[in-house]
Amino acid sequence: MTYRKAALLTATALVGLLAPPLPAAYAASAADRPARGGLFLDGSGECTFPMKKQIEGIPWSLQRVLLDELWQDTKGKGVRVAVIDTGVDDVNPQLKPAVDAKAGKDYLKPDKENPGPGDEMRGKTDGTVDEVGHGTKVAGIIAARPRAGTGFVGLAPEATIIPIRQNDEKNSGKSDTMAQAIDHAIAKGAHVINISQDTTQPLSTESAMGKAVARALRKKIVVVASAGNDGMDGKLKNTYPAAFPGVLAVASSDRNNERAVFSQSGTFVGVAAPGVDMVSTVPGGGQCVDNGTSFSAPYVSGVAALLRAKYPEWTAPQIVARIEQTAVRSINGRDNHVGWGVVDPVRALADGAVPQEAPTADPGPPKPPAPEPAHLAVAETPQERTERLATYALGIGGVLVAVVAGTAIVIRDSRRRRGAAAG
Known part of the structure; x- marks a missing residue:
């Protein structure tokens, strides 16, 4: 680790000691979400919009990334990222040039009887209606364009977003509509699919969603999904679609590179990424701060988009393996809390990368030399x-x-x- 990176990590760790506590909503999330068939959004939702003022400073999750070094080869131009969520607002100035509305789709009927934010966009069916703000935040972390007055920017600020509205504040999204949304993303040429939703209902690879995920993987599409926010009880459990084979499941980490208390643990977790006090775009304009694995997944999707742009010939498993192999680890291998470690965008995009199909454990410290064998003499003749x-x-x-x-x-x-x- 370089002196500069060590200094950055130390600084952010000190800031973490002063961070405000997480929303109380997480403490009751497991109790409020019994075994369910619907898909639940993995964000706290503690954010209002539109925001009249922009957040000027650079978010802590970007302070640890040397952006000039990260973008020396690509900013994600030509890569299409499908955001299957609550819709993606295309009015926010940082997202307007990023969203491909013509490729979008809305699987929910806009609620015309209950006016709310975004009234001027009601009736649109292109996925750009976001009454919750969740999908707009997710998209911003991936591809928000730079803008004067704010230090926030997406990790892949030249990537294109395919907006797909499949869920809302009532958690109306189901596994079947998720399968349809994935197929739509495939049809519209997605290179990366971000899903910041989960269900604890056991789903097999033969389910509609499982088959849709498999179809995406066969098309070399990197599928990234949040692990979920029910981790307060410390129990291991599978969530879907994150636990499907081939999906890169993302847990949340804090400023100290440790698992965020709400982040779901499990044997399916691939990596962790910042998910506490995350700044991102909101409908209408401006930014706000939110928490959840919902915002860890797009952080990784942004890295995946950059890798796809830099190595277009790589397969989805090779891109996933690269992200996992270059993560910052606390142990030599993986664990059930942060997977192979906390994603390191700059290291993942470093030159000289060799494609590999799966991550490997670090060799660990060198073993001490074996002692010289003692000389054994026979009895005196x-x-x-x-x-x-x-x-x-x-x-x-x-x-x-x-x-x-x-x-x-x-x-x-x-x-x-x-x-x-x-x-």
Whole structure:
């Protein structure tokens, strides 16, 4: 890790200590959402619109990304991202040039009897009516264009959004209409499909939604889905479409690169991405802040769009593997909370990438060298014993000769001294 990146992570971690608590709605989300057949939006919804003022600063989720380095090869031009959600507003100035309204579709009937935000767009069936604001936020995180007065921008600011309205604030979206929406995305040339909705109803690969997902994957489309917001109880459970084979399931992380408390954990989680205090576009204009895995998924979809633009020949599994392989990990492999780690956009787009079909665990620290084997000698042979004793005898004999010779010299010298004294 470079010094600059370490400094960024440290700074955002300190900011995280001062972050406001998450909306109380999450504490009761699991109790409020029993086993259900409908698809639930994975955002808190604590956001009003339109916003008269723009958010000037750079969101924390973008502060850790070196955008110039991220965009040195592409900004996602030519890549089409289908947002299957509550619709995508095409009035917000940051989204107007991004949305392909002609390719959009509305699977819900606009509520003409209950006027609300976006009245001037009622009756449109191109997916650009967003009475909830959820889909507009999702689309902004992917492809919002730069705009004076705000530091917020999408991760793939030249990608095109296909708006598909399939759900609303009443959670009217069902698995069958989701299947139809996926097929529409395929027909309109989507390269990436973002689904920020989930159901805990068990669905097999033979269900209508499961088959639609499989059709998308066969067309080299990267399917990204949120893991869900029912993680407060800490239990592992599957959510769909995130848990279908081949789908990149995204959990939420906080400023410390840890699982956000509301984020659903499970064996299907592929990666995590920022999902706390996320800034994005709202219908009519401006931006607001929201929380949820709904806004983690498009963060990853933006990265997928950039990878598709840079490596158009890659398959969907190869793009998914690249995102997972380059994620920032807390362990050598994956876990059930953040998958293979927290997505790192710049690292995913770094040059020299080699396509791979699946992520692999890090090798970990090098193992210490094995100790040298101890030398083992056989018992002493008779010949070796004889040679040893002979060596001892020679040594002792030499010592005795030296002692005798030395003693004789001493006696001789002593006698000479006595004779000289008597004369």
